[in-house]
Amino acid sequence: MSAGTVSGKWVWYLAAIAGTFIMATLGAFVRQVSPGNEYAIALGRFGIGFVCLAGLRALGRERAGARASGVSWARAAAGLSLALFVVAYFKAVQSGTLANAAFLLYLGPLIASTLAALWLEEGFDRTSGLLLGCAVLGTVFITEFKLPSGAEQVESLVFGLLSGLFYGLFLLFNNPKLQGGESSSDNTFAQLGIASLVMLPVVAASGASLSGADLAWIGAVGVLHGFVALTLVIAALRFLKTIEYGTISYGEPVIAALIGALAYHERISALQLIGCALVFAAGIARIVIAANVPREAEHGTGG
Secondary structure: OOHHHOOOOHHHHHHHHHHHHHHHOHHHHHHOOOOOOHHHHHHHHHHHHHHHHHHHHHHOOOOHHHHOOOOOHHHHHHHHHHHHHHHHHHHHHHHOOHHHHHHHHOOHHHHHHHHHHHHOOOOOOHHHHHHHHHHHHHHHHHOOOOOOOOHHHHHHHHHHHHHHHHHHHHHHHOOHHHHOOOOHHHHHHHHHHHHHHHHHHHHHHHOOOOOHHHHHHHHHHHHHHHHHHHHHHHHHHHHOOHHHHHHHHOHHHHHHHHHHHHHHOOOOOHHHHHHHHHHHHHHHHHHHHHHOOOHHHHHOOOO
């Protein structure tokens, strides 16, 4: 299936919106699991998502040859980045606020679009540099110019920044120029499998202390955020530019911040809102600029 078989890209825009909306609730689910079980949550997300997708593929009677393309370096890198960004995000959520964790995670799309511009020859000019600087300034505002004063604050900031970096790499490695013409189902299946294999020895070595309620929440994370959300997101990334998906996804931290404020009474200062606006403005500006790229250039980047 190619983008040309769909009237426009609206289906993939809707897939991206639905996927990012579901992912916005992830922090609230993580908060329901006993602290110290972040690795187990990540394994549950990937492993249960992998099993669900395997069942769907079996019901669809996909040919065995459809999985015979093997694991390319881009799939392996995307799967590893997926595992790392999810674990880092979980750590940031457990040690800090949902708003800060979500805002820092969403440096990822801008990192991805910048790397795509440099590496995948989409171009990097003065405007791109200004937008990147705007997002960096926004991130400084989000931290309220405060150096972390305690171990938990340091941990939250470091893991938040790492989650943004690895999320950016995950988006980059799912660029259709790197993934080639493989189906989104194949890509999702391989990446969930790789992420599960990465987390399995980590959980075995670190152990987990889970109650029945914890297992139920992890199961929900696996189905909703591992299977449904990641399937939608990776499918959308096959047909949308990194910049296009990145801009849509900027709605996620807003929803996450609102959940934090309403459900957990977390404070969001005016300075943090300004920082959030700067990061969002940079992302929106990227899509406006991309919309002005000549059509022939856009067609050249299709998956």
